[in-house]
Amino acid sequence: MLFILVMENLNALISYADREHLLQPIASHQAKHRISAYADDVVMFLRPTTQDITTVTGVLEIFGHATGLRTNISKSSVTPIQCGGDDLAAISELLPCEIKNFPCTYLGLPLSIRKLANADFLPLIDKVADKLPGWKASLLSRAGRLVLVKAVLSSIPVYLMLALDLPKWVLKAIDKIRSFLWKGQDNANGGNCLVSWNVVQRPLQYGGLGILNLELMAWALRIRWLWLQKTDPLKPWAGLPVQVHHNAKALFDVAVVSVVGNGETIKFWTDRWLQGKNVAEHCPTLFKLIPKWAVKQRTVIQGVTDRKWVTDIRGALSVQVLVEYLQLWNLIEGVELRPEVTDQHLWRFASHGAYSSKSAYEAFFVGSITFAPWRRVWKAWAPLRCKFFIWLVFKKRLWTADRLAKRVLPHPAACPLCDQSDETIQHLLISCVFAREVWAVILSKLGLASIAPQPGCTGFNCWWRQGVKRVGKDMRKGLNSLIILVAWQIWKHRNSCVFEGTRPCVQSVVLAVVEEGSAWCLAGASALHDLLLRQLPSGRSP
Structure with missing residues (x-):
């Protein structure tokens, strides 16, 4: 705040010099400000020109005397x-300082008066690639790589996406780097990716891993500029051309509802101020007769005063137009302007009515199919690697024998645990005789034998959902864990049997559950502690 107060004085001095014509006009009509200050930049x-350079150095000298912030020109x-x-030559003579080349980079953003070249985006791609942990990546679990992708690799481009419309090839290049999630390398191909990247980028509730979709996030971020132009038109950059994708603009038009006060900031023809809708939705045929200048400029106070909105209608009036005209007339007659009250603009995708990039990003997924068990998977207390595993179970993307056989890869001839049926993920977890015995032993010790999987179980998800419904609400979190x-x-015991030649043993699995469960409880799984450790003896099989 102190910096803003001090630097505002410098801005005032430069603005005064500009108004008094001590500085020559800048050529570009879009350049409305002569100074940009951020931190110590x-x-x-x-x-x-000699006049401009002399004036600016004089202003800096006055500012330095007044504030103590003297400028070292060198x-x-x-x-x-x-x-x-x-x-x-004139610049070099009057300003004894370094002369740099343009285009340049300022505050991490490439600046140019022309369209940015591909080379201007390469530093961003290199910066993302440099965050890969190199040979250590192969030592990270999938859960560890997921954290790195979500917390680091996905956040680096956000700053640039807020200001620039990144080309699709840049987003694809970053996605290719982020696909190291699957293999621990930056060149994972389709065979290494267990689940489609489009699915992976969905939010958790829609069946994804919650990794940001960079294209949608870029749209959501730049909606911010439309929101601020609407709600705070006095911002210094208001009126500057901002790159906003047409899909982002469409979402903004749908998401903002205006409440009429004095009508000075609400667009008559385009904003949603008539019962939550705009004129185009109420009167689509009539709206086609409105000229573009009126659509862009006419405010509610201008349109309502002396009914000037009527004069905006151009062309022949058909029967349908007359019907819509009367309908619009009746709607507007019920509107009362309040000169002492400012207009309100509400963001319908947030309960508090204010825009946020998170709510805008989530709005792009409205209407998507919900991943039914997402709460059971992601809200339960469990290590992330175990949740990742369960997510792959529901996606049927684990390398069980049935999937290996489809790709003509070496695979067990039968289930490694029971040696009676073909191995699928559903068979392995609840249909297998071995698995059912494990469930029966553990659940019976907890007094939950009635929910143990039976031979007729249709699927892991169905059995889990029904089992949770049959216990008390106080036990559900613990049961999910x-x-x-x-x-x-x-699954770990199955892998041990396949790759290490271990003989299937129910007691070994039960003991592993008890020991691992104890570790989870010590790590904070309180609901599992109440359900498990108070019943099962610690450190030995039941």
């Missing part, structure tokens, strides 16, 4: 944007 825009730099040789734990130990 200050950028000034001026013409390469440590500053000049970046010519469109200057000739004579201009550069227990089911994840037991399924994880059955």
Whole structure:
């Protein structure tokens, strides 16, 4: 705050010099501000003339005397944007400082007066790639790689996405780096990816892993500029052209509902101020007769005053247009302006009515199919690697014999645990005789033998859902953790039998459940502690 108060004085001095014509106008009509200040970085825009340079150095000297913040010209730099040789000579004579090349980078953003070239985006891709842990990546579990992708690799581009419309090839290049999730390498191909990347990028409740979809996140971030233009038009950058994708603009138009106060900031023809809808939704045929300038500029107070909205209608009036005209007339007659009250703009995807990038991002998934067991999987207390495993179970993407056979890969001829049936993930976890015995032993010790899987169980998800419904609410969190734990130990025992030649043993699995469950409880699984350790003896099989 102190920095803002001090630097506002410098901005006021530069603005005064501009108003008094001590500075020549900047060529671009879009450049409305001559100064940009952030932390200890200050950028000034001026013409390469003796008068402008002398004026600016004088302003900096006055500012230094008043605040004590003196400018060391020799440590500053000049970046010519469109200057000739004579201009550069004058600059070098008046400003004894370094002259840098343009285009350049400022606050991490590439600056250019032309469309950014592919080479301008390579530093971003390299920065993401540099965060890969190299040879250590292969030592990370999938859960560890998931944390790295979500917390680091997905967050690096956010800053640039807020300001720039990143090309699709850049997003694909970053996604290729993030796909190291599956193999621990930055060049994972389709065979290494167990689940489609489009599915992986969905939120947890829609069947994904919660990894950001960079394209949708970029759209959600830049909706911020539309929101601030609508709710805070006095922002210094208001009126500047902001790159916003048409899909983001469409979401913004749907998401914002306006409540009429004085009508000064609500667009008459496009904003949703008539019973939560805009004019185009109430009167689509009539709306087609409105000229573009009126659609963009007409506010509610302008349209309602003396019914000027009527004068915006152009062209022949058909019967349908007349019907819609009367309908719109009746709607507007019920609107009462309140001069002392400012207009309100509400974001319908948030309970507090204010925009957030999170709510905008989630809005892009509205209407998607919900992943029914997502709460049982992701809200339960369990290590992330175990939740990842259960997620793969529901996606049927574990390398069991049936999937290996489809790809003509070596696989067990029968279930490694019972040697009676073909191995599928559903068979392995609840249909297998071995697995059912494990469930029966553990659940009977807890007094829950009635929910143990029976030979007629149709599927792991169905059995889990019905089992949770049959216990008290106070036991459900603990039961969810227990089911994840037991399924994880059955899978580990299966792998031990396949790759290490271990003989199937029910007691070994039960003992592993008890020991691993004790570790989970010590780590914070309180609900599992209440359900498991108070019943099962610690450190030995029942």
